[in-house]
Amino acid sequence: MPKIDKLRKKLIEIGTSLYRSGMLAGTDGNLSARIDEKRILITRSGAAKGRLKASDFVTVDLSGKVFKSRMRPSSEAAMHLTVYNARPDVWACVHTHPPFAPSFAVAGIKLERNVLPEVTVFVGEIPLIDYAPPGVGAISKGIKPFLKDNNAFLLRNHGLLTLGSTIEEAFHRHETVEHYARIMFLATRLGNVNTIPDDDLIRLDELRRQRNAAAVSEG
Numbered sequence: 001m002p003k004i005d006k007l008r009k010k011l012i013e014i015g016t017s018l019y020r021s022g023m024l025a026g027t028d029g030n031l032s033a034r035i036d037e038k039r040i041l042i043t044r045s046g047a048a049k050g051r052l053k054a055s056d057f058v059t060v061d062l063s064g065k066v067f068k069s070r071m072r073p074s075s076e077a078a079m080h081l082t083v084y085n086a087r088p089d090v091w092a093c094v095h096t097h098p099p100f101a102p103s104f105a106v107a108g109i110k111l112e113r114n115v116l117p118e119v120t121v122f123v124g125e126i127p128l129i130d131y132a133p134p135g136v137g138a139i140s141k142g143i144k145p146f147l148k149d150n151n152a153f154l155l156r157n158h159g160l161l162t163l164g165s166t167i168e169e170a171f172h173r174h175e176t177v178e179h180y181a182r183i184m185f186l187a188t189r190l191g192n193v194n195t196i197p198d199d200d201l202i203r204l205d206e207l208r209r210q211r212n213a214a215a216v217s218e219g
Helices: 003-020 077-086 101-107 117-122 138-146 167-190 198-218
Strands: 030-034 039-043 057-061 092-096 152-155 159-164
Touching (some): 003 030, 003 039, 003 092, 003 167, 030 077, 077 092, 092 167, 101 152, 101 159, 101 167, 117 167, 138 152, 152 167, 159 167
Antiparallel strands (some): 030 039, 030 092, 039 057
């Protein structure tokens, strides 16, 4: 099976998983992955990510030029391309509007990394990005200052974006952040949130840096 067909299959599987886990509704969200250093595969505009077909993807270059298709890429293609142009180590992006993580973004509450070790090691900081109108390229400007060191972003009054060296990693980070947001919501309702001690937070941050460096060298 050609590489691009395998990539489509993976994206279809992840779109289905996102839908079944309640992180997608209707035609919300968008998925993308690098085919190679010069081309990106991205969901078309208006595609239902829970019911994707091989024909629901558009190939674009890093400037957004569409290859051999009359379909339009996702309305958030500019956001994805900003990521790929800034981060050669990123090979996939997942963007959805799940219930819990965007609730924090709507409330203007940042999800700190210092509560669950898994979040500290596998995700890291989760910047809360200022509101930008969707679909017009404005989100790109908001995330750009945070791209160098972060792999997950809460988009105020919008949704969640996660990045990865593979589509599986971007998806796993997505699941982790949404699950974390649910835990934080419940813990807040219980009236107390204990944080990781500072000395162990330093150790966990170092584990994340080592893990990320290893992933880059393997790539």
